[in-house]
Amino acid sequence: MRLLVNQFFRQLDFQKTTKSTTVAIGTISTATKRTIPRLSAMHSKSGQHNQQLQALPEAELQSMLEFDRTHLWHPYTSLAKPLPTYAVRTASGAELELETGEKLGESLITNIKSKKKKKEVDGMSSWWCAVHGYGHPTLVDAATRQAQTLSHVMFGGITHAPAVDLGKALLRLMPTATTAAANITSNDNNNSSDNNTAAKNTAGHIIATTPNTLSSSSATDSSLECIFYADSGSVAVEAALKLAVQAQLKSSLASKHDRSDIMTVRGGYHGDTWNAMSVCDPVTGMHHVFGPSLPRRIFLPPPMTPFDAPELLAEDRNALDASFEQHSGTVAAFIIEPIVQGAGGMRFYSPHYLHHLHAHCQKHKILLIFDEIATGFGRTGKLFATNHTTITPDILILGKALTGGMMTLAAVICTRYVAVSLVGNSPFMHGPTFMANPLACAVARASCDLIATGAWEAQVARIAVLLEEGLAPARVFSGVQDVRVLGAIGVVELREPIKDMAKVQAQFVELGVWLRPFGKLVYLMPPYIVSDEQVRKLTSALCNVVEHL
Numbered sequence: 105m106r107l108l109v110n111q112f113f114r115q116l117d118f119q120k121t122t123k124s125t126t127v128a129i130g131t132i133s134t135a136t137k138r139t140i141p142r143l144s145a146m147h148s149k150s151g152q153h154n155q156q157l158q159a160l161p162e163a164e165l166q167s168m169l170e171f172d173r174t175h176l177w178h179p180y181t182s183l184a185k186p187l188p189t190y191a192v193r194t195a196s197g198a199e200l201e202l203e204t205g206e207k208l209g210e211s212l213i214t215n216i217k218s219k220k221k222k223k224e225v226d227g228m229s230s231w232w233c234a235v236h237g238y239g240h241p242t243l244v245d246a247a248t249r250q251a252q253t254l255s256h257v258m259f260g261g262i263t264h265a266p267a268v269d270l271g272k273a274l275l276r277l278m279p280t281a282t283t284a285a286a287n288i289t290s291n292d293n294n295n296s297s298d299n300n301t302a303a304k305n306t307a308g309h310i311i312a313t314t315p316n317t318l319s320s321s322s323a324t325d326s327s328l329e330c331i332f333y334a335d336s337g338s339v340a341v342e343a344a345l346k347l348a349v350q351a352q353l354k355s356s357l358a359s360k361h362d363r364s365d366i367m368t369v370r371g372g373y374h375g376d377t378w379n380a381m382s383v384c385d386p387v388t389g390m391h392h393v394f395g396p397s398l399p400r401r402i403f404l405p406p407p408m409t410p411f412d413a414p415e416l417l418a419e420d421r422n423a424l425d426a427s428f429e430q431h432s433g434t435v436a437a438f439i440i441e442p443i444v445q446g447a448g449g450m451r452f453y454s455p456h457y458l459h460h461l462h463a464h465c466q467k468h469k470i471l472l473i474f475d476e477i478a479t480g481f482g483r484t485g486k487l488f489a490t491n492h493t494t495i496t497p498d499i500l501i502l503g504k505a506l507t508g509g510m511m512t513l514a515a516v517i518c519t520r521y522v523a524v525s526l527v528g529n530s531p532f533m534h535g536p537t538f539m540a541n542p543l544a545c546a547v548a549r550a551s552c553d554l555i556a557t558g559a560w561e562a563q564v565a566r567i568a569v570l571l572e573e574g575l576a577p578a579r580v581f582s583g584v585q586d587v588r589v590l591g592a593i594g595v596v597e598l599r600e601p602i603k604d605m606a607k608v609q610a611q612f613v614e615l616g617v618w619l620r621p622f623g624k625l626v627y628l629m630p631p632y633i634v635s636d637e638q639v640r641k642l643t644s645a646l647c648n649v650v651e652h653l
Contacts, residue, residue: 188606195238198634199223224618227628227642234509237633243510246550250543259540266545271331273552278328279496330523332516333540337477337503338375340514343534344499345379348437348471351526363436371406373447385448402431407453416456432468439473443489446478450595455493462495477503482560485591508551513544563632567592574643594628615645
């Protein structure tokens with residue numbers, strides 16, 4: 105055990121010596137504020153990090169890569185024919201540091217050059233989670249301090265300060281329901297409800313209208329305030345779906361309706377575990393691999409109304425109306441990624457769609473689940489994508505950026521009505537081993553403190569302008585179908601899928617950027633602390649490669 109603790113601290117001490125960006129203190133907690141001056145000074149010691157981590161000897165590097173290729177699966181790859189991998193030495197700010205040329209291709213080690221460091225600007229935020237960049241002193245210090253006292257303990261029958269403190273921090277950030285706001289009505293054919301003026305809370309965030317009419321008249325019952333911690337986004341989706349079905353089945357005992365079906369839209373992505381897969385797009389997702397063994401869901405067409413459209417398109421309105429008319433009697437919940445369909449296609453759609461969807465959920469007493477795992481904590485230009493609307497869901501799912509990318513943690517947050525009035529005295533039947541892990545909760549609390557300063561708003565707005573400017577040349581490329589930007593998300597959609605992903609990946613690495621395209625999409629979701637120069641490097645590299653595809 106002591107060996108494990110020592111290894112953990114050595115890794116954190118190493119991260120502390122890496123270069124980082126200036127931290128805006130603002131409303132950061134007192135404990136966090138005390139550590140920032142000391143840690144910022146440590147991060148200003150240029151070159152110290154390079155002296156501590158020596159390059160791997162060539163033989164050791166070859167051995168590592170051979171073992172990786174032979175024994176370790178990587179996401180969405182074949183172990184029999186793996187894609188090339190690149191060994192990362194360390195990460196700092198918005199950069200990944202690689203060994204130059206250590207690429208594992210079809211042959212064992214295709215090209216190992218000198219041990220000169222090669223830094224890549226990360227355009228992916230490690231799959232959208234490292235919003236504060238790498239080695240951020242506030243997060244590293246939170247992990248260090250928590251590991252010294254309580255790194256893990258079971259959450260069954262036990263609680264601890266990190267879980268409680270994180271819960272309080274999350275609820276301060278939540279969209280706040282108010283019964284004073286006008287409800288959305290399902291027969292509003294003129295979209296007047298879509299144009300409700302949203303009130304603002306003290307933090308300047310939208311105060312959403314009352315959620316599902318399953319909720320009681322109590323403002324407390326209709327607020328997002330009951331939290332279930334999970335250990336990953338996919339597990340959180342599983343928990344949210346189970347919660348909705350358990351609540352509705354209990355409620356339906358009196359109404360004699362069997363409400364256990366789940367509705368969603370095509371083009372979505374919600375994770376890789378069993379039920380999460382079942383609500384991903386049935387064509388571009390993983391349904392073809394697992395066939396009829398996956399649970400059957402009810403799929404609507406993907407939202408087609410553009411993000412900035414003045415009103416809901418008739419095709420979206422008609423699809424919603426028809427589907428709810430046909431299936432509402434058996435449906436427990438509707439799950440959707442608000443505003444941005446992420447890994448299912450990186451598509452942006454109108455808040456009007458969510459308003460009309462919400463109206464149907466109210467009318468038919470169906471629980472509305474917003475999956476904000478990818479969009480939460482500022483990525484779309486609002487603190488939550490939900491805040492582009494004047495509604496709030498019955499259940500909200502968070503993950504990815506919750507810990508600033510330091511470690512895995514997710515949360516399911518629901519109204520008290522769902523947690524108490526529907527589920528009642530029955531225990532909610534879910535309990536991950538690492539639920540509310542104290543180490544992850546402490547880091548997540550520190551990340552929420554950084555978010556609470558509001559610095560992300562200017563950062564995301566700045567990135568959006570740079571993405572618009574930098575990706576504009578791609579609009580005229582013959583192989584490009586569309587270019588779109590929302591917040592700190594930039595997407596170039598090609599007319600045809602990329603045929604040789606390994607080759608394209610290598611081209612990006614050679615240009616000094618880390619991008620991970622999929623299908624027809626080449627996209628950017630950089631850390632918020634990325635510099636203007638780094639964003640320009642990302643967009644320039646993307647255009648350079650895409651132009652010649």
